[in-house]
Amino acid sequence: MTKIALPLLLLFSICSMAQVQNDTIKKEKEPEELEEVKVQSTRTSRTIRNTPTRIETIDAEELDEKGNMKPGNVSMVLHESTGLQVQQTSATSGNASIRVQGLDGRYTQLLKDGYPNFGNFASGLSILEIPPLDLKQVEVIKGPASTLFGGGAIAGVVNFISKTPSEEGEYNFILNHSNIRQSNFGAYASERKGKFGYTVLGLLNLQKAYDVDNDDFSETPKSNNFTINPKIFYYPNETTTFMLGNSFTKASMTGGDMFVIAGSSNDLHTYFEKNETIRNTTVFEFDKIMAGKNSFKLKQSLSIFDRKINIPNYEFAGFNTNVFTDASYLWNTKKQTIIAGLNILYDNFEQKNISTLDSKSFTTGAYIQQTWDISENIKLENGLRIDNVSYSNPNFSKNQTFILPKVSALFKFNSKWSSRIGGGLGYKIPTIFTEQTETIQYQNVEALNNVKSEKSIGGTTDVNFRTNISEDFVFSINQMLFLTQINKPLILQNNGSSISFINAEKPIVSNGFETNVKFIFKEDLKFFVGYTFTDAKGKYLSGNQFLPLLPKNKLNMALIFEKEHNFKLGLEGFFTDKQYLYNGTQTSTFWEFGFMAEKTLWKNYSFFINFENFTDTRQSKYKPVVSGSHSNPTFDDIWTHTEGATINGGIKLKF
Template structure:
């Protein structure tokens, strides 16, 4: 007993000494508009960080004594740095005032290099879009309705009856764009048809977009580019939020979210319910102009922090269930497969589970990620029954190593196992099973104003052997206001026609495979120049981008060989996407106005047997613009957005047999949204209430019927994809939003 007391007496001062060698940092981050939420607060020397909450407050505990560089960055604000000194058992409090900026250079991004970095420092150009920007002039719970506001991105309607659509980057077809969820390539080919419609802006923190092949990091599907959807950080979400709206189309939507938090655990759960069961036929083709839909989407995310506040374990789950129908007025789900009353009925169910783990004691250098997804589509397109299932198991481990102050190395191992089964001839021999292991590495070298990034990926496909995907990027900072980037890389993709191309299922054409389809391959080069013009405290950011992608073995559906067939074969030639884009963005500090605009000119064509032809459905040019005005005296925000779409070449069969135009006309659409704030969530009572009203497609522009031979939907000429413009006219929305701190 005496020995125990003596030992305790001797150890107590040591324990006390160990406890007092650390301190606490706390503070508040504000701007001229009030508290700044979701700001990144880091101590550079020890890579310790935390975000600010909805009130702009932050706290970091258990910081070892010493002097550090405190760095604070947030979207839309200039980066702030200052020196702080932590003393034993003391709390350091700082109040930080951030300055607004236009140039989007200080946001933290991960997509370009698979490690956190600032936009300006990334050797690969990454465009960052916030949910606020996506919803600047529109109201929707579907990201596919909003993504067209991003420069170079557009959505192509692939069916005028059931309303499926796809994302195009610089005119490249939708399946060539890899859509990631928190950096995980889990949106398989089947999910590209309807699965993207279940992603609501309410669960998004930001969207990161890279144009051009990114197969080195994200695998063989990223031929045209990457859209990485970063979900909300549970540490920065309000305790409770609700968003409800209704549209003049009789679409109603409700979104509820809650964020339970404890000392080391932060959570976020969200539920979205949409219903649209209205029939209207304004174009007079006897079909509903927009598919009826009932949809529920559930999302949950949790974050477990380490003892010192560092990231340790993140996990997320998502469930999506949608029923949609399109067709004539008398069609309903009970008539699925009818050969007398035409309609299309699609039941979609999708589940996702994601996890990300960073073991303790390794300074977050090792990152282990995994995902499990299940997708089921049970559908009838007239009498054509398509029932398919796809499952994906994905695992990835990366090691991030700094070899010196100028050299960093990232290495990784991946394994992807996917199964696919349907009721078409594609799987007549049984379930299609693919196991794709891979290894990749990239090195980054920085010497003063020059940064070089090189990488290589090697995947193994059972049918195609080893596939390599190299890339090389360079960034040069020609002064504080000018950045020049140049990148080159390759891509590789195995195509599944029935899951990716909706035209193979809808309408009455027969699908013909002229040969065994080889994988598509691409080579690409992109360049960009970013420059900031100060304009006396009202900086204007200008960007000029050029792009060129060469596709070989391109698989393009041929609608022109025979009006009753869709012929699939590898192009005996090549396909090219090339062009340039220019963007401008400015935020006036005196006037509460900011604006953005972009224009993309593109040449998308195929060349076969010496004949060059524009690719169908690819526009010659696109443009987008937006403006936001803050009327602070009335707590009003007015948002306006517009889109420009140039001519598209339409399939020859529609011209020759039905007298449709070979080229679609140039058109614009315009949207307006007004938001009124009644109380601010950062006020003393912690309650935020907003109401909003929007008018979309203000000038009521539509293309007319997207259907061909709509009067005989069971006939051999019926088709649903003469689609080039809006099919829904002017729409009004009214909604309200509640946030509780």
């Protein structure tokens, strides 16, 4: 741990406890009550205001706004959140991953309704294949979240929560088109009648290749993506729920030389990158509410991911199978909530035509978590997980056991001030599927050999203040500090004709802070400011130790004016600091701005238009993204927009 950040966390904890125990705190006028948001990621059915674990939520209203900007996937939802970074990993295919607090995407666990089906070979395309249309909210845990989620949740967890059927029914449709030649057609329907209910999502995304800088190479690939996701719910009585669902996605993306994409390749124009994927996930849930609001839940999923990558004279293809089972029981008493459970995770990757990079893992875990209402003002949450993991490939096999404690606390000083502090351990089993290997299509990557799992220790602490400046004016601020250290990190080394992974002797350390400020006037006018400072270093590096493609300072602002059921206007601005590339050079700083408008024409119809990045900030304005010949191009690391300004608009129907 760094010499500065750890004392700050300890000092903050001591001060927080001292302040809570201070009996001289005066009762102040109650500010306007926040809407009670229930979070699902802690599985305790508590509201966010009474949960010791620090969880940020993106609600349905904000999801609806971000869905206007990019209806096809959730990348825009996460791109504009403080402390999160959508990192594009390919100049031609548009693949991307999610970074939390500056750490590589493999350290963040992506979940859909609590199911971890988006890792390993599927990770590079995961956020491109999660549509926002059926989401109720998104929950983000920053920092270690090992107790309930196990390995991979080192930097944090992003859990996409789906809508469930109601007796009123819901029927939504969206049609969208953009100047970068993308069209989206989506529909979502749900309803409950008596003992049965259903939800169904259908989405078709069509994209033509787009070359904004006329260098003959695509900034967005030619692609088509189709998703169908039906779920059936059965309620035999008021305390029992069965759910069975299946999500199927098929996608094809071709980027590279525009002549090749158009079918006019020749001796000069030969380069392309093609991704073809099929993802199918079947889920089953059984939920039973017992006496005293105790409950039992069984979750089961089977996910398969079939992917083929083609570039000239090279193909990489594989089949990934993921099986997840989790059984848990929740006890509720007057002052305590205890959840205990067992889970099994099996992951198997088989490389097609050759078995060089085959790998598999089998994890069995047991966990328990206690949330204790010590008093009205102090709430403590502590947990423990024990995982046994076996992982292997043709070269070697290992078996490791991990003991993962976690603790967090919530202190309510008075009606305006509150604070959370938490920390824990984590781990990540070795994998060849990282952001760096994704950028080179896994060419010349050697199979893992005698490497160990990465282990982490980390924590966060924050202070939250909220008050009514006047009857109509609400102000809030949240200040958060974070620190994560990853020991024995898995890094790439160049062996000349090949590259391989080794465990570095010195750690990765990421620390910094986030500041979020909100001003709300009459619920109509809202102004948000978020600032992130991230100091993430690879201590194993000689010379410059800053992690690549990571801005040290980032600022995001949003101004929204809305008249409910009438219109909505939004203006956004983002500042991104300099970043180091993998070759050690430094990028420029940049600003980007966006504007959106939505008008409700009739009760159930609305029209929207969005000007994203209307200042046309893009990487090719600073330096060519593609260099070398057309037949043998090389691509720079991606550190900002490649497609430039985009304008999209469409209509939405809600019944």
